[in-house]
Amino acid sequence: MKIIVPMAGRGSRLRPHTLTVPKPLVPVAGKPIVHRLVADIAAVLNQKIDEIAFILGDPAFFGADVVESLKELAKSLGAKPSIYRQLDPKGTGHAIMCAAPSLKGPAVIAYADTLIRADFDLDTSADAVIWTKKVDNPSAYGVVNLNDKDEIIELVEKPETFVSDQAVIGIYYFKEVSELKNELQYVLDNDIINGGEYQINDGIKRMMANGKTFKTGTVSEWMDCGNKEVTVETNRRMLGFLAESGEKLLSEKITKDNATIIEPCFIAEDVVLINSSVGPYVSLGKGTIIENSTVKNSIIQTHSVVKNATLDNAMIGNHAHFNGKFTNVSIGDYSELK
Structure with a gap:
């Protein structure tokens, strides 16, 4: 199993705290966001992690100290670290393709701007799993549309009429991630752009159109670190969870x-x-x-x-x-x- 972590963004909404430190390395409850996220994903997978690939931005900002920190994180989980660069921010799909050499075999792709608490068994029989969280106001999110077999048949961005209350949180499992790679290559080659960028959703939609089975993995907690207010709130919630678990703080x-x-x-x-x-x-x-x-x-x-x-x-x-x-x-x- 691999974990692919796109984290090339500058985190402008969290400034001034991201002027000198990339947002995924801002600490919450004493540990950088990306460290907590990757460790929590590894715990849910309950499988050996062979490789963790990080997709970084400009080396002038994501420098040698950042690279060393991420390599140590991967090694602490018994995984090989791989470092890639997205020098031109062209969207989520483009970011993933910057790690093309690592896109083969089973993999989880996780965007490093949220934290989770989850306790579910990953359905590895599905071609892919999109991790979701039940929300009270689905019209504010991208949500999944399910059929009567609880399979995902559609991704709907901020639906004006009710589709479902399962919001996409930015973490995905692919039984064979090269299938996503092939579809994203098609997106790039044919210049399929949404919101001015190449999006992961366009690759996923092509997989669905080709008959691939997508299921949901629903997390119990989804905590944002997008700006100062929600980061402080996430710190509060995470400290509560850690105290309940008996972790030494x-x-x-x-x-x-x-x-x-x-x-x-x-x-x-x-x-x-x-x-x-x-x-x-x-x-x-x-x-x-x-x-x-x-x-x-x-x-x-x-x-x-x-x-x-x-x-x-x-x-x-x-x-x-x-x-x-x-x-x-x-x-x-x-x-x-x-």
């Missing part, structure tokens, strides 16, 4: 001086808490200092300093300095507010 190397931690929180090593209350639902990166402050429902990354603050629904980057009375803030790396 607090480092043993935390310095506390008249400080209180209200769990669940993720607090990395070398964090210093002075005259402060932290939590619930707070993630603090390595080496961060919180002094004379109250922080809840927030993400603060590594080596930042927060003083004299009351923070709620805040997101602060790496090596930032914040001193003030603002509450709902979003501060990027190496920024200062004093």
Whole structure:
């Protein structure tokens, strides 16, 4: 089994936090988004992962440190890492085709901008599986249309009339991913464009037209990391899940001086808490200092300093300095507010 991860986008909706760090490497509950996503997919598959292929953008942004981080992620799961580049952003289908040498055999394709919680058996008898989540407002999503055998017969984008409540979340399984590759090659060769780009859906629709069987795999939780507000909410939800599972979230190397931690929180090593209350639902990166402050429902990354603050629904980057009375803030790396 392979996992193919297109992640070449710049994450503009999450700026300023993606000005220096690609969005899939922004940490949620103490771990980069893409690390959590790939590990959760591997757990659902319950199969040996032979290769994980990452499709990155411009090397000037997705540099050597990013490549090394992703290689280590693949190796930690016993898989061979492969790195590809999408230098010209031409859509989801085009991104997948940038990894053409890896598109053979069984594979999961997963876009690295969401997190999931799932507990289902993957139907490997189907030609393909599209992972979905039941939603209350299907008109806001792309959804699947099912026949009486619970097979997917159509993909419908933001339906004005009810089709189904199963929204497509951007994770797909293909028993033989070369079949998708062949159809996407046709899309590219014949310049089939939707929304100004080459889309994975056009390859999938051609597979359906050729009689391939598509089923659904429904996740219990689907968490977005598209902008600051939803990323903080995803951090809150993920901390709750991890606490329930018994995962250790607090480092043993935390310095506390008249400080209180209200769990669940993720607090990395070398964090210093002075005259402060932290939590619930707070993630603090390595080496961060919180002094004379109250922080809840927030993400603060590594080596930042927060003083004299009351923070709620805040997101602060790496090596930032914040001193003030603002509450709902979003501060990027190496920024200062004093």
